[in-house]
Amino acid sequence: SQKIEQNSEALNIQEGKTATLTCNYTNYSPAYLQWYRQDPGRGPVFLLLIRENEKEKRKERLKVTFDTTLKQSLFHITASQPADSATYLCALEDYGGSQGNLIFGKGTKLSVKP
């Protein structure tokens, strides 16, 4: 079955710097990858979806890349702010289910210090 890993449990950076989070997967080649944000005590919230042929996608200060050769997605937050502090989850379609659903990484907790 496919496996999804977010390498860092926690990432601490200074305000204004660029945060880079990593998501690696094995055993298959997904056509899509999603990123979610989760704040303490709340459910995950969708941020971005990237397709395998898009390589890179941007939304305001967010940028996601998708390298199907390395089987890796990078999630960047430029000019980071304390309000960006949260846990970020990547998700892939699970082809093991009868019609597919998402499987999630364990997340990376980002802390942006002022």
Next chain:
Amino acid sequence: DAGVIQSPRHEVTEMGQEVTLRCKPISGHDYLFWYRQTMMRGLELLIYFNNNVPIDDSGMPEDRFSAKMPNASFSTLKIQPSEPRDSAVYFCASSYGTSGGAGTDTQYFGPGTRLTVL
């Protein structure tokens, strides 16, 4: 729309008791998912429904867990009897299925139910 609604937000119960968690998905969504989140295992899918029909329940840990969706606007997850290892945050999510498949469908999560079994 109010988003996905879950109740209760917090539940504390004693081992052996029955626990029922409730979910109201976003109107018009045809997929409903139940997840469990713990520090150790992250977010795990328990079961999901399409048009009120259970599609995949392979994530349900054991027979003590059951889920129903009697109509498009309501679902329950029941644990009977509950055990301390069931303590976790349980999320319900819904989505609108597109021809692109689940990989392209954004899931909308509820606020979760924090369950503590003593």
